[in-house]
Amino acid sequence: MPMDTFTLRGYETDAHGRLSVPALMNILQESANRNAAEHGFGMADLTQFSQSALGWMLMRFRLRMYHYPVYGQTIQVMTYPTFVEKYFIYRDFRVLAEDGTLLADATSTWLVFSMEKRTMVPLPDFIRNLTLPSHPDPLPRLPLKPDFQTAPFSPILEKTVEVGWLSIDQNQHVNNVAYVQWLVECVEDETLKTRELAEIDLVYRTESHWHDRLRVQLAIDTSAEAPSDTRLHRIEHSGSGKEILLARTRWRTSD
Structure with a gap:
């Protein structure tokens, strides 16, 4: 499965020299954007295939850190959609060191909303009819109300x-x-x-x-x-x- 590779820069680390969690979340979001576009449901696709302006919104997210990478270290991010429902699409992430060590994993729940009405809408048919890519065993889906x-x-x-x-x-x-x-x-x-x-x-x-x-x-x-x-x-x-x-x-x- 394709992976995105990132070499950690100084401004992405904290006072201890470790990758900060906000910086990691930005990296994960960038990989999610790329992956969604590759599968045909990125931001531009929402605009192209919809009669009204739509946007993606994150509803649930859980990140688990096992080992913190440090400044100058290269990491690999693997992300993929795991399941599609009427209103939600689920996405997992795995963050690996160059030697394959699992540094972190995350699972997330996303929805589509109307830019005009600012309300959630059903996922467009072209997303709901996706053939999901093969992937490792998905992480458990997060409860909507933890x-x-x-x-x-x-x-x-x-x-x-x-x-x-x-x-x-x-x-x-x-x-x-x-x-x-x-x-x-x-x-x-x-x-x-x-x-x-x-x-x-x-x-x-x-x-x-x-x-x-x-x-x-x-x-x-x-x-x-x-x-x-x-x-x-x-x-x-x-x-x-x-x-x-x-x-x-x-x-x-x-x-």
């Missing part, structure tokens, strides 16, 4: 951000990776200095736009089955309180 959506949430940290121009993508809303950078920045200093992100699970609830003011919150996951290194995150509109993103992260001691 259990952490209803977990008790008592913020221990909160920051307010105003959406800037550079956070807006071609769909005229905040790019999904911008939210991840904001939620990571709203984590306790000690955790950021001494631990590394092992897993992040995201639910994108609605969109936000240029000049919106957003409240970014962090809480400890106090559910009985949650380990002590698990955090909950919420991003909401400062004015209306409407939820934009919910997330759960798990952290481990850095090597």
Whole structure:
């Protein structure tokens, strides 16, 4: 199966010299864009084969990090769609070192939305009728409503951000990776200095736009089955309180 190859640049690494999670998510998104175009359902195809302007939107995403690559290291990204339903298409990712070591994997759920009405629409027939490529065993599909959506949430940290121009993508809303950078920045200093992100699970609830003011919150996951290194995150509109993103992260001691 084809792979995209990337050599990590300095601005893609964090204070420890490791690939940052937002940078990795941008890399994965670039590979997804290329792969979708190769299979005939990229952004340009949505425009060409649809009577109205449509766009792709990420709804669910879970990333698991096994080993962090570092500055100058070359990585390979393999991505492929795994299943198509009426409203959702599922996509997996695998990130490999040059020697084949699995560095990370991810699974995601995408939908198509109307650029005019800003609402979800059924996948166009030309996507639903796709013959999916052969691929390794797919990762389990993410539940649309994960259990952490209803977990008790008592913020221990909160920051307010105003959406800037550079956070807006071609769909005229905040790019999904911008939210991840904001939620990571709203984590306790000690955790950021001494631990590394092992897993992040995201639910994108609605969109936000240029000049919106957003409240970014962090809480400890106090559910009985949650380990002590698990955090909950919420991003909401400062004015209306409407939820934009919910997330759960798990952290481990850095090597």
